[in-house]
Amino acid sequence: MHKIPQVVTIAGVDASGGAGLNADLRTFDRLGVYSATVVTGLTAQNTLGVQEMLPTPPDMIAAQFKSIADDLDIQAAKTGALFDLDRVKAVVAALEDVDFGFLVVDPVMVAKGGAPLLSADAIELVKTALLPLATVITPNLLEAQTLLQAELPTPEAVSVGAHVLQALGAKNVLIKGGHQAGPQVADFLLLADGSEHWYRSERVDTVRTHGTGDTLAAYLTAGLAKGQALTDIMPAAKRFMTAAIKESIEVGHGHGPLNHWVEVSK
Numbered sequence: 001m002h003k004i005p006q007v008v009t010i011a012g013v014d015a016s017g018g019a020g021l022n023a024d025l026r027t028f029d030r031l032g033v034y035s036a037t038v039v040t041g042l043t044a045q046n047t048l049g050v051q052e053m054l055p056t057p058p059d060m061i062a063a064q065f066k067s068i069a070d071d072l073d074i075q076a077a078k079t080g081a082l083f084d085l086d087r088v089k090a091v092v093a094a095l096e097d098v099d100f101g102f103l104v105v106d107p108v109m110v111a112k113g114g115a116p117l118l119s120a121d122a123i124e125l126v127k128t129a130l131l132p133l134a135t136v137i138t139p140n141l142l143e144a145q146t147l148l149q150a151e152l153p154t155p156e157a158v159s160v161g162a163h164v165l166q167a168l169g170a171k172n173v174l175i176k177g178g179h180q181a182g183p184q185v186a187d188f189l190l191l192a193d194g195s196e197h198w199y200r201s202e203r204v205d206t207v208r209t210h211g212t213g214d215t216l217a218a219y220l221t222a223g224l225a226k227g228q229a230l231t232d233i234m235p236a237a238k239r240f241m242t243a244a245i246k247e248s249i250e251v252g253h254g255h256g257p258l259n260h261w262v263e264v265s266k
């Protein structure tokens with residue numbers, strides 16, 4: 001028998017396939033890790049927007065956790081869209097009960113087209129209960145600003161903001177820079193040991209960025225499950241992100257999905 005790292009994504013389904021747990025699974029497949037799924041909800045969405053949402057009943061979220069914990073040997077977990085307070089409560093309670101190893105918390109709040117994927121009254125619980133469980137939290141710039149109730153207009157402010165998120169309990173903090181203006185994207189990583197790392201790369205001029213955040217967070221989850229350090233994972237993850245955005249595939253008419261099959265040069 002062959003051993004394979006096992007991970008779980010705790011996230012919503014995207015009918016059009018580009019984001020949510022669909023993007024996570026594709027990333028995990030590419031990186032050679034096995035993934036279980038806790039489905040937090042269904043979305044009828046496409047590259048143009050989110051049309052309908054149906055969150056999973058909390059008991060069913062708990063049942064999925066139990067099925068996985070009773071049988072599999074999970075080394076890393078990732079959270080994505082959690083929709084509302086009841087779903088966040090169910091996920092936090094379950095995560096406190098199981099040992100799924102490393103935890104990547106991607107505090108998904110808004111889809112690319114602007115539709116909310118987390119209700120306003122759930123944000124406080126994400127901050128106080130989910131964030132302290134995280135090995136690494138991966139907000140984009142707007143999510144970091146919402147969690148902090150503060151603007152982060154400069155690199156210095158991003159660094160200060162990351163330290164505040166770390167003080168709230170997240171061991172490591174990655175603030176994703178896809179929403180910054182300018183010719184470059186800059187992701188900021190604050191590690192548990194206090195060291196700071198910037199990852200700057202060209203901004204690809206495109207709207208075809210459906211599922212970028214999910215994909216990067218899934219990449220980190222797979223790397224952690226394989227025993228890699230965040231500073232080893234990030235350069236390869238960024239090379240993959242740029243290539244997967246640049247070499248776009250012809251799917252959908254709006255914020256198209258990434259090319260998860262792209263070849264990446266070393």
Ligand SMILES: Nc1ncnc2c1ncn2[C@@H]1O[C@H](COP(=O)(O)OP(=O)(O)OP(=O)(O)O)[C@@H](O)[C@H]1O
Nearest residue numbers: 140176177178179185202203204211212213214216
């Ligand atoms: N246009 C772009 N060109 C190059 N890299 C990009 C671009 N947009 C995003 N990225 C990179 O993709 C990764 C995800 O960042 P982003 O800020 O887009 O996450 P996100 O907003 O959570 O995504 P989503 O909500 O669509 O899942 C980061 O490494 C970021 O730098």
Ligand SMILES: Cc1ncc(CO)c(N)n1
Nearest residue numbers: 012013019020081111211
């Ligand atoms: C279900 C789902 N999760 C996450 C995102 C963010 O990319 C999305 N658009 N849809």
